[in-house]
Amino acid sequence: MKICFITSSFPRYIGDTSAPWLLKTAKELKKMGVEVSVFAPSYNGIKQKLIDGIPIYRFRYFFKSSEKLTHEESSSARLNELKYKILIICYIFSGCLNSFFYFRKNKFDVITVHWPFPQAIFGIIGKYLTGAKLVYHFYASEMLLIRNRFIKTLFNFFMLFADHIVTISSFTENLIKNELKFKSPVSIIPFSSSLPDNIITEVSYPNENKSKILKLLFVGRLIERKGILYFLEAIKNLTERRIPVSVTIIGEGYQKELVKKFILENGLEKYIILKGEVPIPDLVNEYKECDIFVFPSITDKRGDTEGLGCVIIEALMYKKPVIASNVGGVVDIVKDNVTGFLVPEKDPLELVKKILFIRDNYDFAKQIAENGYNYVIKNFSWDVIVTKLLKVYQR
Structure with a gap:
């Protein structure tokens, strides 16, 4: 054929x-x-x-x-x-x-x-x-x-x-x-996922040490539809509560300067690392090392939103708890409290609540991550x- x-x-x-x-x-x-x-x-x-x-x-x-x-x-x-x-x-x-x-x-x-x-x-x-x-x-x-x-x-x-x-x-x-x-x-x-198959099979579980710095990961283009500015608002809230966090942001896009400006104006430089686009081995390492993957997409001012969300699939293949906005095709992957955690779009406080919930309920989050892994293997x-x-x- x-x-x-x-x-x-x-x-x-x-x-x-x-x-x-x-x-x-x-x-x-x-x-x-x-x-x-x-x-x-x-x-x-x-x-x-x-x-x-x-x-x-x-x-x-x-x-x-x-x-x-x-x-x-x-x-x-x-x-x-x-x-x-x-x-x-x-x-x-x-x-x-x-x-x-x-x-x-x-x-x-x-x-x-x-x-x-x-x-x-x-x-x-x-x-x-x-x-x-x-x-x-x-x-x-x-x-x-x-x-x-x-x-x-x-x-x-x-x-x-x-x-x-x-x-x-x-x-x-x-x-x-x-x-x-x-x-x-x-x-x-x-x-x-477009990641190599031999890498995808190397899965790892969320870190059980609740007292350590919580590692959060965002992967995606820095554009309005990805909701990155709402994620930054959530990080600001966490730091104001003195919650120890380390945030890695991977991706490029037209909102990058806005992201940099927000980080500088709110004194978040020591909490957030902007890595831009990274080689596949580095991306794989970030998936392995993070505690929670956050996908804060929104419906933008043009009405555009996520058709699916491939990076969610990748995060679940590493058995990571996923927090995602309840928009577009995301719900085909993330079933709330079953394969991941859904939050309303454009709501930084709900993001904060869910991040802290996962931190404080590790056993449940681990089971959800396991469910998510099994679900994407079966369907994606x-x-x-x-x-x-x-x-x-x-x-």
């Missing part, structure tokens, strides 16, 4: 934090004997033919220095700016032209389009040139665009060509069922995910 991934974002190098699960999905399918190729846009002019054994065709769509519509942040988040509105026109035109020549030359059994707007256009071209089955893979962020009546009309037109629809969570499934018109079957198939392991994907592709 030959499959083509059409996507707006795909890792540019090994260890890239831009959609690493897509590369992992391609590699897992390859293990099952599936030939996977990728059709994706360039970024700053990069020309790429192969990444970690997966063939990739990168199409150019503007001057090298301006090819930044995708990868660092979702294109839907950038379309309010004039320069990106101009870029999207060039992106669509070049993508259509390149997909025409690409699919005339390369034949596939299945074309799967990730983030279907506007990439669905390229998939439709491929479907009619190759006769391939067309699958749309929805995440959540692309659904923000349907607030525009014209784009919603286009979306509904694109849906006519889909043979199957995949969503990453029940939250995303409900979004498309409520907002779009289609007759194609829908399957919920999440993604999972790559064997399970790839088996579900193959059923969709072969249907």
